[in-house]
Amino acid sequence: MPLFVNPFKKQDVSDFDGVYVPLENSQRHPSVVGVRKDSKVGDFADEKKLEVSEDPSNGYSATTIEDLRAEVECDLAASGHDTAYDRKSKVINKAITDIGMGRYQWSLFALCGFGWLADNMWLQGVALTLPSLSREFGVSETHVRYTTCALFVGLCLGASFWGIASDVIGRRLAFNATLFLAGVFGLAVGGGSSWVGVAGLYAALGVGVGGNLPVDGALFLEFLPFASSGLLTALSVWWPVGQLISSLVAWGFVPNYSCPTEGPCPRAENKGWRYLNLTLGALTFVMFMCRFFLFHLYESPKFLLSQGRQAEAVAAVHGIAYKNRKTTWLSEEVLNEIGGTAAVVEKQKLSTGEIIKRNLGKFSTERIGPLFATRKLGLMSTSILLRSFCSFLIWFCWTTIGMGYPLFNAFLPQYLANSDAKQPTATNIIYRNYAITSIVGVPGSLIAYYTVNMKYVGRKGTIAASTLITGILVFCFTISAEPNFQLVFTCLEAFFQNIMYGVLYAYTPEVFPAPNRGTGTGIASCLNRIAGLCAPIVAVNAGQANPKAPIYASGGLFLAAFVAMCFFPIETKGKQSL
16 A cells, blocks of 8 residues: 555546445445335324334335435435435435444544644644743733734634535545645744734634634544444544643743743744744644645545536545445445436536535524424423523533633633742743643543443533533632642643533534534534634733733633533433434
């Protein structure tokens, strides 16, 4: 197998010998939905008409075109769309599920994890440069926080642009372009000659980094078998690793390449923050090269279908089976039997306008309305306001945490500097303590995956307890300016904070019903980014009145999220998603 792959090579089914087996000779995934042959298509909207069965005596075998069509009809009844594209998309989903989890998906898990890693790595990287930027460019310690605001502007633009662009230009281009842009502008930051210039480069960097979470999450999910879809939440494990890398690199460079005394620091003596950004930029570019040259990413079969490139979509699925050393029953003939001939597909392929309309349609009242429609999601009340309360609780938590997290973490190096203390903490101690905090925080995400399934604890108990403790620890941080005292509480805060985030990423998609899951989680992510954008503005204005005010605000927001979590009416532990 060659070390480097051709990222532009188009695949054909003939490239994967021995992969295809006829549907009647295939082995389907054991957890398929069985439908009695005497059921009518109109019955599929009624869940009581559906049965889960692998017993061929009920007339269902799962290895005939008619039974496959029945499964697709069942899925379409809940999706809200019924076109040739939608039918063939459901068939591809089932083909990937039957292939199962394998080498291709695990490789993609690592490469998508790079995106999550880069997201937090640069967020913390900016935080770690603020003290040095203030000293070199003569910007006050409060106003320099607008640098973080510039980054969040880029993150918001990147998340919006790349999320839709990936549906127009393809997942593969967007998947590689996000890290490429982040790497290029990350390297450019190291040569910034003014504060405004550095802030502008961080904003451009954010446009690249901001696309990682929506693009990588969507791409990974489209290649995941249904039974392994929970691995999407496991990507959050990469998040604290990004902070760890930033803190260790900063600890090595900033204290050793900055002015030894307080006050203004000229460029010639203040190169530590530049070395930090150059290193992070180089690491980001290496991650891009791993994606681009060391791994052949097949274009998303669903995107290829939306463009009318059916043969390439089938070839992509064959490529996944080949990488996983499995077989697949998918062929163009099967797709045509379920969704119509190639000519029909060409007529019904999605135009750029239709793709954008579908993306924007996720936020229409027709898509958002069902989030408030059920009694369980609405806290079992007949009042429309109360019935919508559960969805608002989740969005409220994402908003408050979206502001509370950067209010404390994005400016933590400044807080650790103890600017209001009689004896400011040495730079080496500041970055050492930040690195220790990052190391202690890493296990939090891993522990979250165990506690969420514990009896009498579950998702609700884990997230509520960890959020409460996080808020309390943030307040405790302000009690003393002694470095070791602050180190203890920042370590504990980072640990419980990562538990909170790990559960929040898992709980949010589980609690929304499947047809509206993308809408619910999309709104949550959007509110989280907007709140993060506002955090530096709050930090600047509140910090001028009281240096500890942003910390108090952060702790209060975490406690507000805890109160909302106490009213979550749904526990998803041990239950199938709605």
